[in-house]
Amino acid sequence: MRSLILALSVLGLAACASSPTDEQSPAGVEERKPGQPGATAQPVKPGQVARVDLTAKPSATSPLKDPGSILSRRSIFYEFDKYDVKDEYRQLVEAHAKYLRENPGTKMLIQGNTDERGSREYNIGLGQRRSEGVKRMLLLLGAKEEQIESVSLGEEKPRAEGHDESAWSQNRRSDILYQGEY
Amino acid sequence: MRFFLALAAAFALAGAARAQLSIEITQPGVQRIPIAIVPMAGEGALAPAISSIVRADLERSGLFRTLEVPQLVPQPTEASSVNYAEWRARLADALVLGSVAGRPDGRFEVRFKLFDTVKGSDLSGVAFTLSRDQARATAHRVADYVYEKLTGERGVFSTRIAYVVKRGPRYELQIADADGAGEETALASFEPIISPSWSPDGRRLAYVSFENKKPVVYVHSLLDGKRQVAANFKGSNSAPAWAPDGSRLAVSLSRDGGTNIYLVNPDGSNLRRLTNTNGIDTEPAFSPDGQTIYFTSDRGGSPQIYRMAASGGEAQRVTFEGSYNVSPRISPDGRNLAFIRRNGARFQAAVLDLATRQVQILTDSDRDESPSFAPNGRMILLATVTGGRGVLSAVSPDGRVKQRLTLSAGDVREPAWGPFLK
Secondary structure, X not given: OHHHHHHHHHHHHXXXXXXXXXXXXXXXXXXXXXXXXXXXXXXXXXXXXOOOOOOOOOOOOOOOOOOOXXXXXXXXXXXXXXXXXXXXXXXXXXXXXXXXXXXXXXXXXXXXXXXXXXXXXXXXXXXXXHHHHHHHHHHHOOOOHHHEEEEEEEOOOOOOOOXXXXXXXXXXXXXXXXXXXX | OOOOHHHHHHOOOOOOOOOOEEEEEEEOOOOOEXXXXXXXXXXXXXXXXXXXHHHHHHHHOOOEEEOOOOOOOXXXXXXXXXXXXXXXXXXXXXXXXXXXXXXXXXXXXEEEEEXXXXXXXXXXXXXXXXXXXXXXXXXXXXXXXXXXXXXXXXXXXXXEEEEEEEEOOEEEEEEEEOOOOOOEEEEEEOOOEEEEEEOOOOOEEEEEEOOOOOOEEEEEEOOOOOEEEEEOOOOOEEEEEEOOOOOOEEEEEOOOOOEEEEEEOOOOOOOEEOOOOOOEEEEEEEOOOOOEEEEEEOOOOOOEEEEEEOOEEEEEEOOOOOOOEEEEEEOOOOOEEEEEEEEOOEEEEEEEEOOOOOEEEOOOOOEEEEEEEOOOOOOEEEEEEEOOEEEEEEEOOOOOOEEEEEEOOOEEEEEEEOOOOO
């Protein structure tokens, strides 16, 4: 039972990471009989196999990981009930937009987050508004739609566990993740 | 008589920590029917004792007051002749007598009868055949029978509830009896699980899981653990709500910008968009007749509850007072709307009478979430945070009966009361 669930989550993860497209990812529980769907297609010839590497992580020398690079800064924080990217984060967003422009094959996930107050589902909506605001800015700065997915974690993944403004201000944020980091 | 317990046992995860919910009645109802539940002859053969579960069920409803019964010799059974005057003298308006007997095949027979001591009449009874592990389920059936005979409404003691427990890094989606006993884990994950929603037949749960680093809506079959993706589009996928006929789900998706409400079949097919906002439309909930969808929207500048036809189209605002009214749920009779209202810094469960427009705040909590009606409409299950820890509580729609359900360890949230068993 437990192993089934684990296997399903791995399947789901693979489907998500390889095709964050506009279309529905397939149900993780479908069983396909071998040979059925591709019966009429030609078999792949040597040298034709496209490599999809979900294990690839940005290397240690990548500017994304270099603490001296602005690209290693990944979080944008918000005021209470606000969604606009404050001026102090403008440089950070511009740097990431430039990186996406220069690396058109690179993909990014932006996760919007909220503090713990209010409805969990409504907070999914608020976090989405935050991540979409960052995405819109990146697109205006030349990144491509297909490079970026903006999602929301609502109040579900707080960075600070406390129940006061000092914790809440840490939790109202958008996080930028690059492919291989999520 | 069909039982679902054997099936339920099949999806219990091995090694899952056992930590039973216990229910404490924090505020009983005002007018309660005094009833004597006499220990059943021979019930010691089964654990737990049938009569003790029946007593606890009826007490918990807030509609009954169970009376202490002295040791009676000889122990009466459903076949005994009843001295009504004697029971009236003990101030019992109703009386339950019964017996438990072993059968040659190793199973048991529970027989009971309900008596109206005021009218001096026999309100009839039922006999159940059961295996040893069905004592608790049988007791809930007995309580449902007594409840229905004396109140005229169906009891919910045999129904089940779903909720999420967070223990350290683990999230577990659990199913338990309505009294919190017999909990089983349907899904364990290291990522959050929110918004469980029962299919109308009680066999599946839709919910949101973050196992893919984003919210995705799954439909989970409780009998075999099979999971189907109902909505995994680009962006966020959340807030599943079943249509009353089980044919489709309302969900909220960000795939087309903003957060909008869509209909989708449980297998992920036949997506139809219902709302069109750049803001947030979420938390859809069908009316019991399936004709109307209530939802939360910030289109007026603050989150408020609106309603629209289940086919979409123009929406009417439903809540007006206050700057934050969210999480709408309609009572099974369609007359009341339970929701959460922000009141200063507090978030409290409230009920709106849809005919009179009267709003009543139901609790004095700081942080109520996720209201969910019992299928007979008599109680509303809630998540409440007290002392930084999530507990479940239940309150009657008139605010008179209150219960707290406490889990011995962990943080409990996201309750959903399941449907009547068929």
